[in-house]
Amino acid sequence: MAGVIKCRAAVAWGANQALALEEIEVAAPEADEVRIRIVATSLCHTDLSFLGMVQAKFPRLLGHEAAGIIESVGEGVEDLKVGDHVLPVYMGECGKCRPCKSQASNLCEKYWPLLRTTMMLHPVDQKSRFSVTKDGRNQPILSFFTSTFSEYTVVKADCCAKISQEVPLDKACLFACGVSTGLGAVWNIAKVHAGSAVAIFGLGTIGLAVADGARSAGASRIIGVDTNPSKFELAKKFGVTDFVNPNDHEAPIQQVLQGLTKGGVDYAFECVGKVDLMAAALESTREVGALLHPRLSFLYVIMRKM
Template sequence: MSSSTPQVITCKAAVAWRAGEPLVMEEVQVSPPQPLEIRIKVVCTSLCRSDLSAWETQNIFPRIFGHEASGIVESVGQGVTEFKQGDHVLTVFIGECTTCRQCKSGKSNTCQVLGLERKGLMHSDQRTRFFVNGKPVYHYCAVSSFSEYTVVHSGCAVKVSPNVPLEKICLLSCGVAAGLGAAWNVAAVSKGSTVVIFGLGTVGLSVAQGAKLRGASRIIGVDNNPEKCEKAKAFGIAEVINPNSCKEPVVQVIKRITDGGADFSFECIGDTDMITTALQSCCDGWGLTVTLGVPKVKPEMSAHYGLLLMGRTLKGSLFGGWKPKSDLPSLVEKYVNKEIQIDDYITHDLPFEDINRAFSLMKEGKCLRCVIHMPR
């Protein structure tokens, strides 16, 4: 840790001033880290669909989006003992305090202290650390990585080896980890099972990777984007259904080809109507549906009670059930040992100044993950 007291840093950040409008590269002032916080020089950040959804629909502005990121600790606040200047870290959008009821339960990763941040302010004092010409700029998902520097609570960062490529593992901050965990932790996909995945973006394809590694014998993908259907085959999904090309409802197709329904189904789109479809696509008796997507509209869902009465189960999955500080280091190790794949999800590498292009590519369905590289 530097002996000098951290000062305000002026740097570049991509600021969203209004919903759906292009991000504007601004000079922002980033406050020093407060007690139990760290300030990070962002090295790489990737665009997640939840960033896109929030940019299109939420009403907290001006704001700095971004939450899948890797970087290097620039300074630490009072009371921080876990990190020091120069440490390499992953950011996480949910933290782990290790002491609350949820953290100690062993049953959950929804920390009561550092859970989902919804107001655009820091957990510790409900204030922002970003300013443009004295005007406060709000945070996103406790990270705000579309900035050359950001401040996060020390519970929302995970230390990693300096030998691990930051431009790859930033995907473990959300998408890839969320998909793997949904298959492993939440669903506990069993050997020889049949799996159907709705939505073949990064999360859906990570579910496929997780299911395959757990021995699923049949993985079926569902998506109405022909480009994604084609890419899915490279991730081991041999059967892909495009609902737009079907002559019958997709549920009927799945039931017919699986002899009554899949053992497991995963909703990775963020469409509450699709949750019902996924639930209907499971078999009676033991079919399990896991929903991972974040809906842009219509957060309420409905389903006929008979689907549950016949033995189906519906579960939600936040970050794949991983406790970030406890579990992410083992995922990083699996990547280093080539037990899991990350690189193939990266379809574009872009400089920071091209961040709006990343939004366009994702909106048009032409990418999986765009990794955005910050100036060195």
């Protein structure tokens, strides 16, 4: 029977404070939960954004873009077993509620309310599975999404995607958030069509995934927009055909894009998370076009003048 594990973790003790490497205790998985040995985890901008929230409660165990191996399973877990390679994903799906069965949304009625309010994925008791002894006192560490800045984490089995053991885990971790967000925005939400023109604001992980998805969907023109020119050469490998640096133009970027495309792009993806860029992306589309902002916890499409 699984017991408590002591391991290392990078703990956030307060807003805007540097993460501290601590020895923590990770509880055994409860019913319908699994404990995962984290092999690789990357840093998402969402983690940094939360770390800067002065109103948030701490200490917290951040991280949500990771890959690992199942170490133990709780009662009732049937589809996963010890040794399975998995991606812990924060948007869990019970598979039974209306949104889960829908083709238009995956904002599960069981997990989405918890993420929106507590950022924790333990709906039965809302009790963290992590703790640390500090100054002789044991105290809980709040979780954040899947809490992967730790050698071990505990999540609901509904929040795991099983992957092939042949996939390198240090590469697979990107599919737990950034890559899947970009590809999903193109394929599942916008449904980019062949021959279309696409603009991508921000060429980070999500933006590059959007480019790759747009290329595979048959987009004929993929315009990358970024103020860092060093990103452009890499972006070519993901399908970007044109590059625009807003700092090189006196006119607003939306006017530049409208001029390049004779009226605007068919789809604009805002992959930075800034309100002014959302407005610019919307204004860079044709009279009937779509703006997609894949950095939100949920995805949405805004149609122009329809």
